[in-house]
Amino acid sequence: KAGVTQTPRYLIKTRGQQVTLSCSPISGHRSVSWYQQTPGQGLQFLFEYFSETQRNKGNFPGRFSGRQFSNSRSEMNVSTLELGDSALYLCASSLESGTNEKLFFGSGTQLSVL
Amino acid sequence: KQEVTQIPAALSVPEGENLVLNCSFTDSAIYNLQWFRQDPGKGLTSLLLIQSSQREQTSGRLNASLDKSSGRSTLYIAASQPGDSATYLCAVKGNQGGKLIFGQGTELSVKP
Numbered sequence: 001k002a003g004v005t006q007t008p009r010y011l012i013k014t015r016g017q018q019v020t021l022s023c024s025p026i027s028g029h030r031s032v033s034w035y036q037q038t039p040g041q042g043l044q045f046l047f048e049y050f051s052e053t054q055r056n057k058g059n060f061p062g063r064f065s066g067r068q069f070s071n072s073r074s075e076m077n078v079s080t081l082e083l084g085d086s087a088l089y090l091c092a093s094s095l096e097s098g099t100n101e102k103l104f105f106g107s108g109t110q111l112s113v114l
Numbered sequence: 115k116q117e118v119t120q121i122p123a124a125l126s127v128p129e130g131e132n133l134v135l136n137c138s139f140t141d142s143a144i145y146n147l148q149w150f151r152q153d154p155g156k157g158l159t160s161l162l163l164i165q166s167s168q169r170e171q172t173s174g175r176l177n178a179s180l181d182k183s184s185g186r187s188t189l190y191i192a193a194s195q196p197g198d199s200a201t202y203l204c205a206v207k208g209n210q211g212g213k214l215i216f217g218q219g220t221e222l223s224v225k226p
Contacts, residue, residue, distance in 0.1 A: 004157070033213075043203070043216040056213050090157055100146050100165045103214070105157035 002027065004093050004106035011111045018079040021109045025072050025093030031055075032074040033103070034066060037088040046089075049074055050096075078111075086113045116141045118206055120217035127194055128225050135189040135220045137204035142182045145207040148214070149178050149189050152201045161202075162189070194224045 005024040013019050025032050033048040033056075045058040049068035066076040072093075078085055088110050092103040117140045127133050137147070146165045150158040162171045162178040164187070170179040177190040187204055201221045205214040 006157075035214075035216075042218045043205075043214075045213045045215075048213065058213065088155075092158075100163065102148065102160040102163050103158075104160065105150075107157045110155070 004091055004104050006089075006091050006106035006109050008109060009107065011109060012114065013081050013111065014114050015081055015083060017081050018077065019081060019111065020075055020077045021089055021091075021111075023074045023076075023091030023093075023106060025074070025091075026104055029093035029095050029104070030072050031094045031096060032068055032072065033092050034074070034076050035090045035092065036060075037090060037108070038086075043090070046076065081113045083113050085111065087111060116144075116206060116208055116215045118204060118215050118217040120202075120204060120220050122220060123218065124221040124223075126223040126225060129194060129196060131194050131224075132190070132192050133194055133222075135191070135202050135204075135222070137187040137189070137217055139185045139187075139206050139215075141208070142185050143208065144182065147178075147180055147187050147204060147206050149176075149187075150203045150205065152203060152219070154201075158203065191222075194222075196224050196226050198222060199224050 007022045031050045034046040037043045048056040052068045063079045068074045088108045090108045092105045094101045119138045148163045149161045152158050164180040175192040180187045201219040203219040205216040
């Protein structure tokens with residue numbers, strides 16, 4: 001069974017640009033959540049989607065958005081990139097939302113903003 | 115607001131030693147607590163999940179305990195090996211929603 005797949009693995013962008021990251025969950029998983037990881041702030045929750053609906057949202061500005069498709073694949077978008085957006089963006093999936101299930105993480109997308 | 119703290123931030127031990135990693139959280143109203151492992155530049159691998167009604171979970175050489183009343187969890191690693199070298203993170207899920215709150219992690223180095 002394939003794991004959580006995130007593309008691309010690396011991205012280099014300049015300030016002001018926008019970027020879209022993709023996440024394909026494990027087959028059959030309907031919940032997808034996104035996290036940002038930086039050396040200073042650690043892992044911070046961005047948002048969670050379940051059955052194409054946003055269930056929870058973290059404390060990030062509106063420049064960060066996401067969506068989930070009917071096949072459970074998810075994308076997140078960051079507009080008007082800032083230097084501080086440089087981070088490892090991790091996607092995680094689980095069968096359901098809000099249950100006692102382990103989360104399965106992808107390898108992440110390393111975003112560098114110059 | 116839930117806060118999760120992990121001490122120590124870094125730990126170096128010789129191979130074969132038993133060790134304990136600590137995790138504390140400020141709000142005892144949790145749904146579950148998970149321990150993860152992260153290798154450099156990689157994603158997270160879930161090691162153990164303890165539900166709020168449970169006291170401990172075991173998997174191989176790993177044992178995790180949970181004391182909700184004191185807001186503490188420990189991850190015990192028996193007979194450590196160089197392959198255990200990684201960053202270990204604990205995370206709590208509150209009673210509302212699927213959001214995980216992570217600690218800053220403990221970077222473990224096991225020397226041959």
